[in-house]
Amino acid sequence: MQNQAIQVKGLQKSYTKLHVLKGVDFEVEKGSIFALLGSNGAGKTTIVKILTTLLKHDGGTAAVNGFDVASRPDHVRQSISLTGQFAAVDEILTGRENLIMIAKLRHLNNPRQVADDLLNRFGLTDAADRRVSTYSGGMRRRLDIAMSLVGKPQLIFLDEPTTGLDPEGRIEVWKTVKELANGGTTVFLTTQYLEEAEQLADRIAILHEGKIIANGTLAELKKLFPPAKVEYVEKQPTLEEIFLAIIGKKEEK
């Protein structure tokens, strides 16, 4: 078996007028947490949609668990699960009903038990029998992620999982992501928060103007930063500074 959960080569995608992806390359190792960083409109969601078989690409190749997303979408869907940028929960159903529905669609043996376990794990037991329309944003997000864990998929896509959450909610999601990775699940997440990538990811890729302009571990990315200036206090660059520095360099060319 190969070790790559995701392999993307020369990925191209245009919307009617806009050339969003202009040859994107990266690989994600099995069992790792991979963060894709990019500002608004960089094309993060576009990449997630292509990898989760929701959108067709125009050029290049993308494979998930060794299966080409364009020619073997059914096989890809077997092993992945998506938590999209906007909560994909059913507002009219209760939290429990949402989880049971997904468990049934995944043809698990004991949907009720699966739902109970996840409700418990995500602290939603008290709200389990309330309609989701009465949930707070944080609760909704937790349910959304819980729904993605039904059936224990090997690879989980989280598109901006913490956008709109308060710091507490964010830390909770981080904890979940770390637990998942410890359990051997591969996590592909996108974020605009550089701190988030710094906290979670084994590898970080920065998407800018249709290409991956940097890809590596946090330590590797820090090396890309120009040598620290001599000041009274030597300061470690934050990922934010690295990001801005790299973009700055590209634009000078």
Add this chain to the structure above:
Amino acid sequence: METVKKHFFSDMGVMLGRSMRHIFRSMDTIITVTITPIAMMLLFVYVFGGAIQTGTDNYVNYLLPGILLIAIASGIAYTAYRLFMDMQRGIFERFHSMPIARSAPLWGHVLTSLVSNAISVVVIILVALIMGFRSSAGVLSWLAVAGILALFTLALTWIAAIAGLSATSVDGAGAFSYPLIFLPFISSAFVPTESMPSVVRAFAENQPVTSIVEAIRALLSGQPVGNDIWIALAWCVGIMLVAYVFAMRAYKKRV
């Protein structure tokens, strides 16, 4: 390598369960699809009925088929609405990134439309019975009526699916049903077409609702149905097939 198993019917069952819950949890759906046609039936029978000459002594009998079609036409507006809302929210993306039959979410809505319209049709018939509706139809005729109504529902549901899948706003998704609700008024549903001016009459006699209404009316009153039933079936099946093709095309474009 494991093969990809499809569980079309169980997936569709889950989808059906989901949208039936939606229906039972939104009172306005239930009110619009059953109470409005019932109110219309009361109005026509007890207010206008005395002035309408249909050549039958029991106006409820005359009116019922048209009322049922109006109920179905307003019922499917909600199918378009529910489909549109599902496309807007992330839930369809979740479904489509899961290993389930591709068209199960869409068929779930279609089945829901069939079931919910069947429920409102039954409720309206019960009210009509209280209002004095009587039928000499046998089991076979009732089955034929059920079959025509089911086909009519399916034909309109697939039209609704096109609207729900291609609309750009909630209002757009529902708006297409107004002309459909209006069609029965320019047919023999409420008054015989003989009373209409010639242009209107020509339209009324050649549009689908008239033949469907006439066929159901004949079946329910135990009279020979003649050609009407075949014309009615041809309309329903024809509309259904064309709408199905376009709806599926719209669906494939979206997923």
